[in-house]
Amino acid sequence: MNKNETPTILDGTALAAELRQRVQERAEALASTGTVPTLATILVGDDPASATYVRMKANACRKAAMASRIVRLDAQTTTEELLACIAQLNRDPQVHGILLQHPVPPQIDERRAFDAIAPLKDVDGVTTLGFGQTAFGFARYPSCTPAAIMALLEHYRIDLRGRHAVVIGRSPILGKPAAMLLLERNATVTVCHSHTSELERHVGMADIVVAAVGRPRFVQGSWIKPGAAVLDAGYNPGNVGDVDYAACAARAGAITPVPGGVGPVTIAKLLEHTVAAAEAQVAET
Numbered sequence: 001m002n003k004n005e006t007p008t009i010l011d012g013t014a015l016a017a018e019l020r021q022r023v024q025e026r027a028e029a030l031a032s033t034g035t036v037p038t039l040a041t042i043l044v045g046d047d048p049a050s051a052t053y054v055r056m057k058a059n060a061c062r063k064a065a066m067a068s069r070i071v072r073l074d075a076q077t078t079t080e081e082l083l084a085c086i087a088q089l090n091r092d093p094q095v096h097g098i099l100l101q102h103p104v105p106p107q108i109d110e111r112r113a114f115d116a117i118a119p120l121k122d123v124d125g126v127t128t129l130g131f132g133q134t135a136f137g138f139a140r141y142p143s144c145t146p147a148a149i150m151a152l153l154e155h156y157r158i159d160l161r162g163r164h165a166v167v168i169g170r171s172p173i174l175g176k177p178a179a180m181l182l183l184e185r186n187a188t189v190t191v192c193h194s195h196t197s198e199l200e201r202h203v204g205m206a207d208i209v210v211a212a213v214g215r216p217r218f219v220q221g222s223w224i225k226p227g228a229a230v231l232d233a234g235y236n237p238g239n240v241g242d243v244d245y246a247a248c249a250a251r252a253g254a255i256t257p258v259p260g261g262v263g264p265v266t267i268a269k270l271l272e273h274t275v276a277a278a279e280a281q282v283a284e285t
């Protein structure tokens, strides 16, 4: 990719609107047969940022002719109580998708909770099975943020084959599955994390940079190879990404803004996965 004077802005708001339009048509078709696609979101504790994201997801459902249920559990909830809640949602035929909002309070075994979600309802790809399917390239529902990153790359026709992608971060619902999806599309993938030495040198070799660190404005402009595509999956307080936007935009060939980049597409993917899950569950009965 050659360096342009101004980078292509990867407009997540516009792509999300397009995706949501199609989701809404599918949701309306299902509703006309008596099934309203329904997402259940579980929020444990009272982190205000998490509460905002959960509300945004519920609003997005409503706007796309879908239903949402928010299950709020207090900060003291035990793993067993959370597992019981998930089991109940698994059994509920009116619920098609289940999203457990990450992170959960420290006393909860998050892996056990994720793995308790019925695979057919795992619209955020958080189960061990969902991740394994993502890694092998046939996930029904990969995690929503990695899916959003791939949707943006595809929409803007950013080549991956044989190109070097550097993912910064290895969380189970973001960095790791993003690396697997990029690998599946024939990128050469490097995963960097808190123990990586010479991070800048790795990032400097990247044609595609995925920032999923959780540290505001962490990725510096000077690290970016001229012309690289920069995808900022960070969500920090105050709507700040993981990328120093102005400095990175000065070198990048393409870049996602925050807000208006990966975030809105993440929510569109969540809706898309939930409608697909509802379609599959209707077909089964």
Ligand SMILES: Nc1nc(=O)c2c([nH]1)NC[C@@H]1CN(c3ccc(C(=O)N[C@@H](CCC(=O)O)C(=O)O)cc3)C=[N+]21
Residues within 6 Å of the ligand: 050, 052, 053, 099, 100, 101, 102, 103, 124, 126, 144, 145, 173, 235, 239, 258, 259, 260, 261, 262, 263, 264, 265, 266, 267
């Ligand atoms: N199991 C799980 N799956 C998730 O996908 C998940 C999660 N847990 N925990 C929390 C993070 C955070 N997250 C965001 C999604 C959209 C925006 C988003 O749309 N942001 C807007 C701006 C937000 C605003 O206007 O306040 C934007 O970037 O334009 C942000 C953050 C999903 N997460």
